Amino acid sequence: MPAIEIRGLTKSYGEVEAVRGIDLTVEEGEVFALLGPNGAGKTTTVEILEGHRTSTSGEVTVLGHDPARGEIEFQDRVGIVLQETSVEAELTVREALTIYGGAYSKRLEPQRLVEIVGLNEKVDARIGTLSGGQKRRLELALGIVGDPDLIFLDEPTTGFDPSARREAWSVIDNLRSLGKTILLTTHYMDEAQNLSDRVAVIANGLIVAEGTPETLGGRELSASKASFATPAGVSVPFDHAIEGDRIVVELTDPARQLHEVTGWALEAGVDLDDLSVSRPSLEDVYLALTEDT
Amino acid sequence: MARPGTVPLLRQQTGYQAKIFFRTPIAAFFTLIFPLMLLFLFGALFGTGEIPELGITFVQFFTPALAVFSAANATFSNIGVGTAYQRDEGILKRVRGTPLPAWIFMGGKIVASTLIAAMSVVLMMGVGVLVYGIEVYPRTLPAATVTFLVGTACFASLGLLVAAVSPTGNAATAITNATLLPLAFLSGLFIPITDSSPAWLTTVADIFPLSYFHEAFAAAFLPGTTGTQFDWGSLGYMALWGVVALLLGIRWFKWEKPVSSGRRAKVKTQS
Incomplete structure (x- = not known):
């Protein structure tokens, strides 16, 4: 069974059609990148898959569930790294990882999580004192705190400087080697190329090309x-x-x-x-x- | 490994909410210290003299009144404002993506703020006894405790309702300040209401639950009574307010702030 299956997905906000009919299949264990410019419909699509939004029409199955139902069994197997969120500044990294991990049936220990994302030396620091890059790494750690089968990464490195991006990429590579299915969105070509097994390019709410980074858009056939x-x-x-x-x-x-x-x-x-x-x-x-x- | 049970999760959530409260100095100050400052201020202004119309001393009147104010503030303001700010910051959205049941998340907030309210009430009454020698009666403590629990549950539900209807944390701050403070005056928490007060004052105050919280709690600290001082009418009225607020709060609650930027500015309705 594929990890994610989307058929004829659309989403309108009032008169604005953000997603205009998407079909997509992501297999288990695959790292799949949804690549597109800002406003293309990436985040809307991913948030429908996460259960944060409902679709206007179409069928969506994620790990055998309809995400819109918000079932705990579904949330238990999915890890989400959102754009534009924050974590309570008053907590320490270890406390946040413990509290947010609290409700999952499988839990990764805070110590293991900070090792995976490279925050070892900040594990007892208050979150309010972390740098922007460190906070994003904490968010990656929070996304995998429940040892999920499927991870959504919405623009995981937007706003990073080049070295922070390389570090985040190696974290995501670590997750891949743990056998996780990963769906990431990005507007960086090099990110899609470096991280993903397959890429779909989305523009104006439609998928305009799909393939491996090597073959995308008939690239391997071009002179x-x-x-x-x-x-x-x-x-x-x-x-x-x-x-x-x-x-x-x-x-x-x-x-x-x-x-x-x-x-x-x-x-x-x-x-x-x-x-x-x-x-x-x-x-x-x-x-x-x-x-x- | 199975998912953790309800009780350990609720305990963990309560501890987490309390930790955040005590690590936010401004919230801890306004909830625990500020009402005490009012007590010392009133004590200095009016001393232990008697209020002629009521036949009790000023401190005997003000201490339970300010305890009620503290308890209402600890639940209503902290839940209303704190939750709305958490929505601004995307924390509610993050929580909703985890397998934590929504009611346990809110339950943790309610239990934590009730415990904080209990601390502020014990602190207030303790200072009243130790510094001003006010009288407390073992006979009426069950009524005081039940009144406290019903009152804080009611104001916790109202806090949830404020969080539900406030688009932003700033709006929630404005709503709680613009309701709780005027109502505290109207309901006679800061200035005793006597027969010479204008009638409309009582008429307006009697619509809202704060005056009932005050009346039922203060009844337990009135000198010269003989019964258990349960005020069932006031308790029932507060419970009614609480249930209605809770149902509306759940119905209108949103986990994400309204979309207001970029291309989605054109959004008219969004589920």
């Missing part, structure tokens, strides 16, 4: 490109485009074309300064998919 700095005083005998001060060659037949390029370079005494060969990045694909929004 690679070779490019190098434009050499002075020589003419280029093969098909090419000029982008700024670079020569770009679309590689529809890579082996033959690259041979042609390097053969020409040797003959003409061109150094091929700053040579690069690359496929379109996930970012290129993402921007192309969401440019209308």
Whole structure:
């Protein structure tokens, strides 16, 4: 049974259609990223899956439950890391982890939780004294306090500096290695690429592409490109485009074309300064998919 | 491992709410210390002289009245304001995503604030006895205790109702201040109401439960009585208010603050 199954999901707020018909399946043990710009419908979708919102129409099954019913058996197996929440500043990290873990049937010990998220040295500090990044790590710890089978991470690293993001990614990697199913939302391409097994791009309340980070949007079928700095005083005998001060060659037949390029370079005494060969990045694909929004 | 039972969970929630209360100095001050300051102030102003119309001393009158004020404040204001601020901060939303039953979460708040109210009442009456020599009677203590329990339950329910109808914590603060303080004056908690007071004062005050809380609790500390001093009429009226407030509070309660920013500003209705 898939961990999450969504069929024809829609959600309207008054006249605003935030979600306009989404179908999605997330398998058990999978790390799935919902990638999209702000306002695309990511949070609305995830909050319906968490049971915080009701759908306008469509069918949603999460771990065999309808999340809208708010059943305790469902909440017991799900961990939620929300956007824009806080934890009582008056409590210590250990107290918060103990209290919020109190109602779950499976509980991870505070000591183990702070090790997973890297808050060991702050376990007895008041939450009001933590930095922004430390608070977010505490929220990750609170999300897994009940040793959940499924974890929702709504924009887990928004507002982080680059090193804090890398650390959060390694925490999420730890969770993956524990065998958890994870659904995360993000508007960072590199986050989806680094963390997820599969990605769905959502824009304007619809899923516009779905696949692995490698194949998303037909990326594996797109031609690679070779490019190098434009050499002075020589003419280029093969098909090419000029982008700024670079020569770009679309590689529809890579082996033959690259041979042609390097053969020409040797003959003409061109150094091929700053040579690069690359496929379109996930970012290129993402921007192309969401440019209308 | 099974989920923990109701009693340990309720105990844990009560401890957690009490911990937050005592680590918020401003709340602890206004609930426990401020009413005592009023007692010392009134004691200094009026001393142990007698109120001619009522035939009892000022301190014998003010101590139970201020105890009622403390108890109402400890439940009504702390639950109303505290819960609304927790909604502002997203804490209620986080709690709702966990398997903690909603009623145990609210139950922890109610039990903790009742215990805090009990502390403030014992503190007030204790200071009254030790500093001003007011009289307490073992015969009427059961009535005082039952009145305290019914009164705090009523005001805890009203606090829940305030939390339910307040869009923000600031609104809840305004609502509790704008209701409890004027009612405390109207109900004769700060100034004794006598036969020479205007009649409309009593008419208005008698709609709301605070004057009944006061009347029933003060009856237990009236000199010269002989019975157990149970005021069943007042207790019943407070219970009625409490039940109605509780039902409306549960019905209107929201776990998330109204959406008011970004593209969802256009929202008209939202379930």
